[in-house]
Amino acid sequence: MDKTMPKFKGKLVMGANGRTNPLVWLVAIICTVIAVAVVVVGIVVFIGYMAIHPRVPVISVTNAHLDLLRNDYAGLLQTQLTIVVTAKNGNAKAHATFSDITFNISYQGQDIAVLVADPFEVPKNSSKDLSYVVQSSSIPLSPDQMEQVGDSWKKNEIEFDFKGAARTQWRVGPLGSLKFLCHLDCDLKFRPLNGTYIPSRCTSKSH
Numbered sequence: 446m447d448k449t450m451p452k453f454k455g456k457l458v459m460g461a462n463g464r465t466n467p468l469v470w471l472v473a474i475i476c477t478v479i480a481v482a483v484v485v486v487g488i489v490v491f492i493g494y495m496a497i498h499p500r501v502p503v504i505s506v507t508n509a510h511l512d513l514l515r516n517d518y519a520g521l522l523q524t525q526l527t528i529v530v531t532a533k534n535g536n537a538k539a540h541a542t543f544s545d546i547t548f549n550i551s552y553q554g555q556d557i558a559v560l561v562a563d564p565f566e567v568p569k570n571s572s573k574d575l576s577y578v579v580q581s582s583s584i585p586l587s588p589d590q591m592e593q594v595g596d597s598w599k600k601n602e603i604e605f606d607f608k609g610a611a612r613t614q615w616r617v618g619p620l621g622s623l624k625f626l627c628h629l630d631c632d633l634k635f636r637p638l639n640g641t642y643i644p645s646r647c648t649s650k651s652h
Contacts, residue, residue, distance in 0.1 A: 500535040502543065502567065502613040504627050506647040507531040507574070511635035514603065516594050521583040524557065526550070526605070528633070530575040534567040534615070541567050541615040548609030548629070550579060553590045557581045560609070598637055605633045607647065625651040 506528060513525035530548065534541035544564035550557045558579045567573050586594065597603035609629045616622045627649035634643040 501625050501651045502532065502534045502536070502541040502615065502627070503651070504530055504532050504543070504546075504609075504611050504629055504649045506607065506629075506631065506633065509633055509635070509642040511603070511637065511640035511642070512578075513580075514635075514637050514640075516586070516591065520586045520588070520591050522552070522555075522586050522590075522594060523581060523583055524552070525578070525580040526633075526635075528560075528577045528579060528607070530577070531572050532565075532567055532575065532611070533572040534569060536615060537570045539615045540569055541613055543567065543573075544612045544614070546575075546609070546611040548577075548607065550633075551606045552584070553586075553593060555584050555586070555590070557584065557605070601636050601638050602643070603635055603637050605635075607631055607633050611649070613651070627651050 508529040510527045511524070512527055513523060515523045528550070532543050542564060543562075543566075546562040546564075548560040550560065558581060560577050560579065562575050565573060594603070607629070608631075611627045611629075612624065613627055614622060614624045628651075629647065629649045631645070631647035633647070634645060635641065636643065
């Protein structure tokens with residue numbers, strides 16, 4: 446037995462006089478306007494990005510010196526370091542703000558000092574140096590750590606752990622305000638015999 450689907454007469458989008466319902470035209474016009482607006486905004490943002498070419502501000506260790514390194518047979522370590530951290534803003538058209546700045550320096554898991562700084566602003570295409578003089582109290586070392594210090598004297602190379610973070614914020618024209626968290630995690634190496642810093646890449650990564 447053949448079955449046929451029922452046929453519906455009339456069209457929902459048609460008016461009584463056979464013309465398209467004005468409401469449908471209104472919805473179509475609104476959708477078109479929204480689509481055009483999205484495209485225009487996208488073009489403006491792209492042109493703004495290409496024109497401004499924003500760069501994420503970074504923090505780096507640019508210089509350091511081992512001022513003092515002294516250990517005794519009792520297993521106590523004394524040290525003093527000078528560390529220069531540079532906050533760089535590579536944006537040519539926007540100032541950058543650095544805040545929540547905290548660094549920690551340690552040796553073989555033994556904390557030496559926590560370094561902080563008040564919020565500050567770096568002008569466009571410029572940088573600012575933060576100079577720290579870190580002097581530790583006597584740090585008790587385990588026998589293994591004492592042996593490592595001895596090896597460092599023999600090799601004329603000692604390594605400290607340097608970790609930290611800072612928040613950066615800057616305004617990029619029509620793109621609005623951008624915020625990033627800069628993380629710094631690197632090893633600072635020195636020559637114990639004369640305190641010279643062994644340069645190595647120590648620059649933040651942003652998230």
